Amino acid sequence: MRDLVSSFLGVHSSDRVVAEIEKKVIEAFEVFDHECNKTVDVREIGSVVRSLGCYPTEAELQELLAEVEEEEPTGYIHLEKFLPVMTRVLLERSYQPIPEDVLLHAFEALDENKCGYLTKEELVKYMTEEGEPFTQEEMEDMLSAALEPETNTVCYKDYITLMIVDDV
Amino acid sequence: KRKREPAPVHFALNNAAVLIQRWYRRYVARLEMRRRCTWRIFQSIEYACEQDQIKLHNFFSYLMDHFTPSSSKERDFISRMFVSGESFKEAELEKYCDYESMEVPDSYTGPHLSFPLLPDHATTLLEAFKRKQQLHARYVLNLLHETRKHLKQLPNISHVSTCYSEEVTVCGDLHGQLDDLFLIFYKNGLPSPSKSYVFNGDFVDRGKQSLEILIVLFTFLLVYPNEVHLNRGNHEDHMVNLRYGFSVHGRKILKMIQNVFCWLPLATLIDQKVLIIHGGISDTTDLDMLEKIQRHKFISVLRGKKRKESNRNVEIQEIIGESKADASAAEHDAASSPSPQPQPAQAPSMTNRLEFSKWVRQMVQEQIERCRQLVDSESEEEELTYSSFVSMTDLNAPCWTRQEEWKQILDILWSDPMPQEGCRENTVRGGGCYFGPDVTKKILEKYSLQFLIRSHECKQEGYEFCHSRKVLTIFSASNYYEIGSNRGAYVKLGPDLVPHFVQYQANKTAHTLTMTQRISRVEESAFRALREKLFAHTSALISAFKAYDKDGTGRITLSNWATAVESVLRLGLPWRMLRPQLAHSMADGMLEYKSWLEDLAMEQQSQEHIQSGLLEVIYRNRSNLETIFRIIDRDHSGLISFEEFHQTWKLFSSHMNIELTDDGINDLVRSIDFNKDGNIDFNEFLEAFQETEFNSDCQKASNWVPSLES
Numbered sequence: 031m032r033d034l035v036s037s038f039l040g041v042h043s044s045d046r047v048v049a050e051i052e053k054k055v056i057e058a059f060e061v062f063d064h065e066c067n068k069t070v071d072v073r074e075i076g077s078v079v080r081s082l083g084c085y086p087t088e089a090e091l092q093e094l095l096a097e098v099e100e101e102e103p104t105g106y107i108h109l110e111k112f113l114p115v116m117t118r119v120l121l122e123r124s125y126q127p128i129p130e131d132v133l134l135h136a137f138e139a140l141d142e143n144k145c146g147y148l149t150k151e152e153l154v155k156y157m158t159e160e161g162e163p164f165t166q167e168e169m170e171d172m173l174s175a176a177l178e179p180e181t182n183t184v185c186y187k188d189y190i191t192l193m194i195v196d197d198v
Numbered sequence: 199k200r201k202r203e204p205a206p207v208h209f210a211l212n213n214a215a216v217l218i219q220r221w222y223r224r225y226v227a228r229l230e231m232r233r234r235c236t237w238r239i240f241q242s243i244e245y246a247c248e249q250d251q252i253k254l255h256n257f258f259s260y261l262m263d264h265f266t267p268s269s270s271k272e273r274d275f276i277s278r279m280f281v282s283g284e285s286f287k288e289a290e291l292e293k294y295c296d297y298e299s300m301e302v303p304d305s306y307t308g309p310h311l312s313f314p315l316l317p318d319h320a321t322t323l324l325e326a327f328k329r330k331q332q333l334h335a336r337y338v339l340n341l342l343h344e345t346r347k348h349l350k351q352l353p354n355i356s357h358v359s360t361c362y363s364e365e366v367t368v369c370g371d372l373h374g375q376l377d378d379l380f381l382i383f384y385k386n387g388l389p390s391p392s393k394s395y396v397f398n399g400d401f402v403d404r405g406k407q408s409l410e411i412l413i414v415l416f417t418f419l420l421v422y423p424n425e426v427h428l429n430r431g432n433h434e435d436h437m438v439n440l441r442y443g444f445s446v447h448g449r450k451i452l453k454m455i456q457n458v459f460c461w462l463p464l465a466t467l468i469d470q471k472v473l474i475i476h477g478g479i480s481d482t483t484d485l486d487m488l489e490k491i492q493r494h495k496f497i498s499v500l501r502g503k504k505r506k507e508s509n510r511n512v513e514i515q516e517i518i519g520e521s522k523a524d525a526s527a528a529e530h531d532a533a534s535s536p537s538p539q540p541q542p543a544q545a546p547s548m549t550n551r552l553e554f555s556k557w558v559r560q561m562v563q564e565q566i567e568r569c570r571q572l573v574d575s576e577s578e579e580e581e582l583t584y585s586s587f588v589s590m591t592d593l594n595a596p597c598w599t600r601q602e603e604w605k606q607i608l609d610i611l612w613s614d615p616m617p618q619e620g621c622r623e624n625t626v627r628g629g630g631c632y633f634g635p636d637v638t639k640k641i642l643e644k645y646s647l648q649f650l651i652r653s654h655e656c657k658q659e660g661y662e663f664c665h666s667r668k669v670l671t672i673f674s675a676s677n678y679y680e681i682g683s684n685r686g687a688y689v690k691l692g693p694d695l696v697p698h699f700v701q702y703q704a705n706k707t708a709h710t711l712t713m714t715q716r717i718s719r720v721e722e723s724a725f726r727a728l729r730e731k732l733f734a735h736t737s738a739l740i741s742a743f744k745a746y747d748k749d750g751t752g753r754i755t756l757s758n759w760a761t762a763v764e765s766v767l768r769l770g771l772p773w774r775m776l777r778p779q780l781a782h783s784m785a786d787g788m789l790e791y792k793s794w795l796e797d798l799a800m801e802q803q804s805q806e807h808i809q810s811g812l813l814e815v816i817y818r819n820r821s822n823l824e825t826i827f828r829i830i831d832r833d834h835s836g837l838i839s840f841e842e843f844h845q846t847w848k849l850f851s852s853h854m855n856i857e858l859t860d861d862g863i864n865d866l867v868r869s870i871d872f873n874k875d876g877n878i879d880f881n882e883f884l885e886a887f888q889e890t891e892f893n894s895d896c897q898k899a900s901n902w903v904p905s906l907e908s
Contacts, residue, residue, distance in 0.1 A: 050757045057772040061234050065617040080227030081775075087220050128221045136221075139214035161215030164222075172222060175712045193225060 048117065055116045058082050059109055069106040072099070079116065084125035088162040094119070130194055137186035147183040233717050235775055237658065239724040240679040242769040243731060244656075245626045291457060295450040297339035311337040313344055315420045320388070323417055327376065327410050335451065338413065342454040345416040348423065349461035354493050355485070356427045356466040358394060360693040366394045366468055369688045370653030370661075370672035371431065374405025377704040378676055378686050379414060385700060386688065389418045389426050396466050398653045398672065399431020399476035399611070405675065412455070430462035431476040432611040432629070432654070435497075460494045464610060471695055474651040478613030478669075479641050480631040481621040484606060491603040614655060615669050635665040642668060648695060660687025660701045676703045680723040682716035725779055731767060732780075733798045738766045743791040753788040 058078050062070045070078060075098070076091050086094065098111045119125065140156050141148055148156075150173065157164045157172065164172070176189045302310070309326040311319055311333070323333070333341075358366055367386055372379055389395045397415055402408035419426045465488065466474040473485075612630025619634040638650065649668045656678045662671045676686030685701040692698075732739065742762035746754045754762070759781065760773035777783075781794050 046757075053757065053760075054774050057774050058231070061231060061238070061772055061775065067617070076223070077227040077230050080224040081231035085220050085224045087216055088223075128217060128224075133217070133221055136214040136217040139210055140218075156211070156215050157219065160212050161217075161219050164219060168222070168226070171226070171713060175714055 048121070051117050051120050052113060054082065055113055055120070056109065059112060063109075068109040070109075070112075072103070072105055072107055075107050075112070078112075079119075079125075082116065082120060083127065084119065085127050086125040090125060130190060133190055134187065137190070141186070146187065147181075147185045150177060150182045150184070153184050229714060229717055231775065232721055235772060236717070236721045236724040237683075238771055239728050239769075239776075240683070241656070242771060243727055291454070292343070295339055295343070295454045297336045297343070297450075300334075300336035300339070302334050302336055306334055308332055308334055309337075311341060311417075313340065315344075315417060317390075317421055320414075320417045320421050323414060324380070324383070324388075327407075327414070328380065333410075333413055338409070338451055339454060341413060341416055341420075342451070342458050344420055346454070346458045346461055348420055349458065349463070350494075352461075352463050354464045354489050354491065356396075356429075356463050357470075358396065358427060358466055358468045360469055360691065360695070362394075362424075364392065364692060366396060366691050367688055368396045368398060368474060368651055368672055368691065370398050370674040370686075371400035371656075371678075372397070372405070372411055373400055373433070373675045373678065374402055374408035374411055375675045375678075375704065376405070376407035376410050376414075378674055378702075379411060381676075381686075381702050381704045382674065382688055385702060386690075389422050391422065391425060394425045394427075396427045396468075396474055397429065398466075398474055398651070399429045399462075400433045400653060401428075401431065403433045404678075409451075416458075427466050428462055429466055429474060429476055430459065430464055430493075430611065434459040434462055435611075456497060460497045462493075464488055464493055464607060468691060469693075469695065470646070471648045472651060472691065473645070473647050475610040476652060477609070477611045477630055477654045478615055478633055478652050479637060479650065480605075480609040480613055480633055481637050481640070482605065483609055483641055485645055487598060487603065488606050488610070491598070491606065493607070495600075496604060496607055612654075615652075615664050615671075617664070635668070638665045638668050651689070656684055657687075658684045660685040661689060661699055670697060677705050680720040681705050683720045683723075721779075725776075728771075728776075729780070729798055729801060731769075732763070733795075733801070735766050736795055736799065739763065739795065740791070742766050747791075752792050753784070753790050756783055756787060756789055759789050759791065 058081055059068075059070060061081075062074045062078055064071075072095065075095060076086075079086060079091065079094065094115065095107075097115050098107050100106075100108070100111075137148070138144070140152065153173070153176070154169060158166075158169055173184075175192070176184045176186075178185065308331045309319075309322045311323075326333070360366060367382075369382060387393050395418075401411045401415060405411075415426075415428060419428060464475070465485075468474065609630050612624060612627055613633055614624060614627070614630070615638070616632040616634055619636045621631050621633050621637050624630045624632050641647070642649070649670060651670045651672060653672055653674075655671055655673065656675070657671055657673050660673055660676065663669065664671070670689065672687060672689050673684070674686045674688055676684060678684055678686075682703075682705075685703050687699050687701045690698045690700070739762065742765055743754055743759070744750075746758040746762060756774070756777060760777065763773050764771070781789055783789050
């Protein structure tokens with residue numbers, strides 16, 4: 031497996047580093063392997079990828095899935111296909127994390143009036159109509175933590191701080 | 199007129215949205231991972247605890263073979279440990295757990311019960327418990343006696359029909375969480391002629407109101423005997439109660455309860471189509487056998503490692519719940535002395551260990567004989583005994599060994615389903631099997647059943663299907679590990695036998711928390727428990743780390759840290775995922791293990807004057823110690839004498855191979871408050887080391903408020 035990854039990369043990474051990354055990938059994979067048979071439901075692969083420290087867009091995730099799915103998609107992703115691909119992703123540091131200031135700029139971009147907060151309607155509009163739209167559940171979840179019920183607004187700076195602290 | 203937004207601005211807006219969404223989705227995924235890891239932590243620790251029982255059994259075996267008592271006191275001490283779960287003949291039970299002479303004082307403001315019980319008694323009782331009142335011991339004992347009388351008439355498998363009561367409600371584990379039972383009654387209604395209930399075991403242990411739950415359930419059982427059905431769970435077991443501290447003070451009540459538990463039915467069948475058992479099944483589950491065995495003979499179902507046994511040894515396990523006799527030696531004894539030899543007036547010389555072992559074993563066997571006689575004479579109402587002493591006149595009478603009968607019960611009380619096919623030993627719990635979908639299919643086909651309902655495992659949503667919806671797990675203790683850890687649920691079945699679920703959480707706070715807060719809180723609790731476990735293995739961890747640190751730098755790689763920790767703790771946890779919350783690494787990605795372990799030690803309750811090795815031993819063996827204390831404490835007063843305490847430690851240290859000076863023990867003793875003439879309240883002692891409890895009192899809402907969640 032290690033040779034496969036190395037040649038895949040065309041990069042010579044130390045065996046140790048690769049071995050350690052592989053162990054991490056396997057651990058994360060197994061957390062979602064409910065049947066204990068080295069498979070994960072395709073709908074949960076995104077969680078595996080993301081909990082390994084990656085921040086892919088939905089589009090990027092789909093690309094990744096295409097690489098790891100069976101030829102005849104079964105709805106399950108097998109570890110043996112997932113492992114080399116995910117290891118490469120981590121070695122190449124694809125899908126880099128989003129720093130706090132970049133996130134702040136993004137919210138500010140949505141804040142037309144530059145007042146430091148977004149109204150509930152504004153946030154809902156952007157999140158459910160722009161970009162890669164949220165599902166209703168995702169929207170409700172975000173609002174439950176972000177929304178100040180008295181003013182019906184989201185002070186995004188505070189929200190970001192709260193999330194960053196919680197996100198160990 | 200609004201100008202169309204220039205393309206670049208829109209592009210920027212779109213990008214910003216994608217970025218936020220990307221970030222948010224990653225956050226949610228990370229949260230999901232944390233939630234699953236937390237769950238794994240709790241489960242693995244819980245099941246590892248159950249595995250301790252096996253270790254305890256091994257400890258006793260070790261004692262039998264190796265320990266040479268140096269005084270008659272110590273001899274008594276050991277022998278007393280082995281005869282703690284005696285069964286009583288009916289008349290003796292009445293006499294021992296007599297309640298009629300108990301006076302209820304005028305000052306008593308709690309509820310009064312009179313027999314036969316009426317519906318009013320039940321509602322009065324509920325109201326009283328809601329007001330935090332207690333039921334007088336006299337009534338408790340009376341209730342237990344009546345319950346036992348009633349249960350004795352019931353078959354091993356209860357039969358329920360939906361044509362009479364339209365709907366049947368099935369509840370899972372309650373584990374002493376009275377608030378959950380209140381909530382169930384609030385949402386679903388009380389038991390009545392038009393509302394049937396099945397309670398699927400594990401009424402007691404862990405939660406704080408085990409006795410109240412029993413009182414409520416037994417009361418309804420007696421008031422509505424046709425509508426209320428109870429199944430035995432693995433916690434309705436004397437040895438398990440000792441371990442988990444179903445802390446009922448009062449030997450009479452405890453003794454009665456032991457003799458009620460063994461009479462609980464083993465299973466319930468709805469419309470001959472749905473089988474309800476507490477744990478699960480195995481590939482040898484035989485409902486015909488289960489219907490016919492004498493279930494009350496199995497006061498405790500717990501057992502240690504498998505051995506080839508003669509019937510006599512099986513009875514030992516039955517009656518006292520723990521096997522002490524070494525298989526080969528016992529067989530030797532059985533072969534050489536078919537009838538118990540009279541107890542020697544004087545024990546053999548202490549210098550000869552083998553002699554002593556044999557003597558103790560003999561003595562134990564005698565005690566067992568005595569108990570067996572008591573138990574057997576109780577079954578005078580039966581014409582046929584299904585034990586190995588089969589009547590020679592009836593060749594058609596089934597002849598199962600006690601061993602086979604015992605396995606049937608063990609399997610249905612302790613097994614868990616697994617996703618893979620097959621059936622294998624449940625080594626994690628120490629009893630029962632892991633059964634696969636093929637085993638389920640076979641049993642369902644054999645008995646023309648539609649599906650199984652079982653409990654025994656905590657589920658996040660309160661219920662869960664597996665084996666292609668042929669097995670349903672129902673768990674009714676919400677917030678079992680921690681507030682917000684899980685919902686409780688119950689299931690209703692009508693004549694169509696289509697399950698309808700109702701979920702709930704018996705804690706107001708759980709609803710005001712956001713998902714993040716809820717997960718964080720449960721996570722905190724899990725990590726605290728995990729850190730305590732890590733601390734308890736300090737010595738072993740240091741050895742393991744040192745193996746990776748040959749140069750003695752005091753540092754190891756994170757990778758080696760993970761491997762070492764798993765090799766010591768063996769919890770099967772994803773350590774690399776958990777590491778950021780357990781240990782900080784230096785900039786170069788290495789971990790300073792010594793200071794890490796020191797930090798862990800500081801976190802635990804500071805008992806500075808006790809040597810650290812001892813502290814560690816206490817932590818690691820707290821559950822075992824507790825069990826041993828309870829066995830020693832024969833009158834169940836919660837107190838043991840200083841001498842007994844001393845002896846316990848000596849026994850332990852000889853088994854654990856640690857140097858324990860008398861000074862060390864004295865230090866320990868000094869840290870405990872002495873009550874009552876040199877006796878030690880061991881609950882106080884153990885509480886000092888119980889910083890982490892899955893369900894601690896302070897976390898429960900002080901006023902019960904019904905949940906509006908459905």
